[in-house]
Amino acid sequence: xxxxxxxxxxxxxxxxxxxxxxxxxxxxxxxxxxxxxxxxxxxxxxxxxxxxxxxxxxxxxxxxxxxxxxxxxxxxxxxxxxxxxxxxxxxxxxxxxxxxxxxxxxxxxxxxxxxxxxxxxxxxxxxxxxxxxxxxx
Numbered sequence: 001x002x003x004x005x006x007x008x009x010x011x012x013x014x015x016x017x018x019x020x021x022x023x024x025x026x027x028x029x030x031x032x033x034x035x036x037x038x039x040x041x042x043x044x045x046x047x048x049x050x051x052x053x054x055x056x057x058x059x060x061x062x063x064x065x066x067x068x069x070x071x072x073x074x075x076x077x078x079x080x081x082x083x084x085x086x087x088x089x090x091x092x093x094x095x096x097x098x099x100x101x102x103x104x105x106x107x108x109x110x111x112x113x114x115x116x117x118x119x120x121x122x123x124x125x126x127x128x129x130x131x132x133x134x135x136x137x
Contacts, residue, residue: 001009021028053061062077069087071079090098100106 021032052058062075064076066072066074066076066079069083071083076084089095
């Protein structure tokens, strides 16, 4: 039995069970939900692509110099925490831009433009390879 057929059969069996139960108080359905969830395999923890630095790595990093932005040239341990957090989270525009850059629409436009002018899509938008590798991975 293929996956689609198995899903259809499972759905039909679940609907039959609900019909068999008939009208029940909300607490019955809450209990049934909880019991059903307990039967599911555990959801794996998400992989943190950017785990925290250990203390020695953090000490080395904070002795570095801020390479750009409002605090360019300052030691990282002298840059306000709020600014560092802002750089990692970005503002609303940065968050939307990050989502846009990952969108299929932009990828299609890059590929189309690359085909029209005969260059790689990275050259079309004048971006560095490392920046696009970060976005595409």
